[in-house]
Amino acid sequence: xxxxxxxxxxxxxxxxxxxxxxxxxxxxxxxxxxxxxxxxxxxxxxxxxxxxxxxxxxxxxxxxxxxxxxxxxxxxxxxxxxxxxxxxxxxxxxxxxxxxxxxxxxxxxxxxxxxxxxxxxxxxxxxxxxxxxxxxxxxxxxxxxxxxxxxxxxxxxxxxxxxxxxxxxxxxxxxxxxxxxxxxxxxxxxxxxx
Numbered sequence: 001x002x003x004x005x006x007x008x009x010x011x012x013x014x015x016x017x018x019x020x021x022x023x024x025x026x027x028x029x030x031x032x033x034x035x036x037x038x039x040x041x042x043x044x045x046x047x048x049x050x051x052x053x054x055x056x057x058x059x060x061x062x063x064x065x066x067x068x069x070x071x072x073x074x075x076x077x078x079x080x081x082x083x084x085x086x087x088x089x090x091x092x093x094x095x096x097x098x099x100x101x102x103x104x105x106x107x108x109x110x111x112x113x114x115x116x117x118x119x120x121x122x123x124x125x126x127x128x129x130x131x132x133x134x135x136x137x138x139x140x141x142x143x144x145x146x147x148x149x150x151x152x153x154x155x156x157x158x159x160x161x162x163x164x165x166x167x168x169x170x171x172x173x174x175x176x177x178x179x180x181x182x183x184x185x186x187x188x189x190x191x192x193x194x
Contacts, residue, residue, distance in 0.1 A: 010051050011051060011055065011058075013051075014051035014054060014055030015059065016055075017055060018052055018056040018059060021040075021041075021056060022056060022059030024037070025037055025060060027059055028059075028060035028061065028079030029079070031079070034060055035077065037056060037060075038057075038076055039075055041053045041075070042072070042073050042075040045072055050070065053074075053075075054068065054069065057070065057083070060079050061076060061080075061081050061083065062079070062080055062082045063083060064082075064083045065084045065085035065086065065087060066085050066086070067086045068084070069087070069088050069089065070089040070093075071090050071091040072091045072092075073091050073092045073093075074089050074090065074091055074092060074093040074094070074095070075094065077095065077096050077097075077114075078097040078114060078135070080137065081095060081098050081099070081100075082098075082100065083100045084100055084101045084102035084103070084104070084142060085102045086102055086103045087103065087105075088104070088105045089106045090109075090110070090148075091108045091109075092108050092109050093108065093111065094111050096111075096112055096113050096115075096135070096138065097114035097136065097137045097138065098112045098114070098139070098152075099137055099138075100140045101139075101140055101142030101143065101158060103142055103143045104141075104144045104145075105145050105146070106146045107146060107148040107149075107150070107164070108148050109148050109149040110146055110149065110150050110151075110152070111151045111152070112138055112140070113138065113151065113153045114135035114136055114137070114138065115134070115136030115137075115154075138152055138154065139155045140152070140156045141155075141156060141159065141160065141174055142158045143158055143159040144156055144158065144160050145160075145161045145162070146162050147161070147162055147163050147164035147165070147166065148164045148165070149164055150164065150165065150166050151167045151168065152168045154169060154170050154171045156168060156171070156172045157171075157172055157173045157175065157176070158175070159174055160172050160173070160174060160177070161176075161177045161178070162177075162183060163177070163178065163180075163183075165181070166178060166179050166181060166183040167182055168182070169182040170182065170183075172185065173188070175188055175189045175190070176188040
């Protein structure tokens with residue numbers, strides 16, 4: 001009970017401290033300002049940094065669930081992101097337009113892109129810039145484990161494990177283990193088997 005009360009107090013303090021940054025960013029609506037503060041908060045070390053990032057994202061993302069944590073040098077590039085309850089996000093992650101389900105654990109060095117087609121070639125072959133219209137929401141189902149250094153460009157079903165260093169270029173089903181580049185399903189589990 002005391003631990004829960006202390007956590008609630010620390011979250012309240014962090015939300016009060018991050019309110020000015022959230023207001024200046026229009027609670028995430030002013031994209032450039034949102035990104036500035038997201039990256040600035042990413043550089044705050046230790047437990048105080050964890051709480052301040054949580055406070056800022058509770059104000060600015062579409063959803064940032066209760067008891068979720070985001071570690072040092074990790075940040076969201078888009079305010080359209082949603083994070084469920086009890087999510088752990090390790091250090092040095094860049095997270096695009098994504099929805100992360102309840103209870104997911106994301107190791108360090110993970111990149112969740114906003115889809116696989118953010119940059120297009122012009123008719124003359126020149127590389128075009130990124131466009132918000134080209135960004136897609138990548139969904140990660142509840143209960144997933146995403147290993148270190150994974151690059152995610154497509155949806156991942158609930159309760160799926162993605163091995164370290166994998167590159168998810170196509171959607172993965174629920175209740176499986178996938179590894180490799182591109183990620184391939186190694187095994188599947190019955191949903192009732194846990």
